[in-house]
Amino acid sequence: MPGTRKLGRATSNRMAMLRAMVTFLLEKGKIETTVTRAKEVRALTEKFITIAKENNLHNRRLALGFITKETVVKKLFDEIAPKYADRNGGYTRITKTGPRRGDAAEMCIIELL
Incomplete structure (x- = not known):
């Protein structure tokens, strides 16, 4: 369940x-963040x-209620x-890049396949 x-x-x-991170991931295709944030973003993305696989008005409104940009x-x-x-799931990939300089948080890149 996303959001735990x-x-x-x-x-x-x-x-x-x-919401911002999911929007940026769908817009750009790739973002760099910490591993725990990436796992949450992956679940929501x-x-x-x-939801978007079935293109109807209800699903489009569900997406518009969460994603912040209409163009996305x-x-x-x-x-x-x-x-x-x-494809039945597994639309994203998380690649660990090492610790962040400053606080040593584990960083990664999350991208759409």
Whole structure:
């Protein structure tokens, strides 16, 4: 279930951060973040790609309620979801890159396959 990690933030701040990160991942295709954040973003991103596989008004409104940019929702439904039409999950890859300089947090790159 997505959203079980608190990530050291209040609920509203955490959801705003995750919404932004999911939006940027779908927009750019790749982002660099910590491993725990990447695992949360992966769960939410895969959920919305699965929703976007069936292109109807209800699913589009579900995506618009979470993803912050309308252009990214259009890209999700028109480009990203059809690419994964024959795939049952596993739309993202997390690659660890080593510790962050400063606080030694484990960093990684999360990208769409």
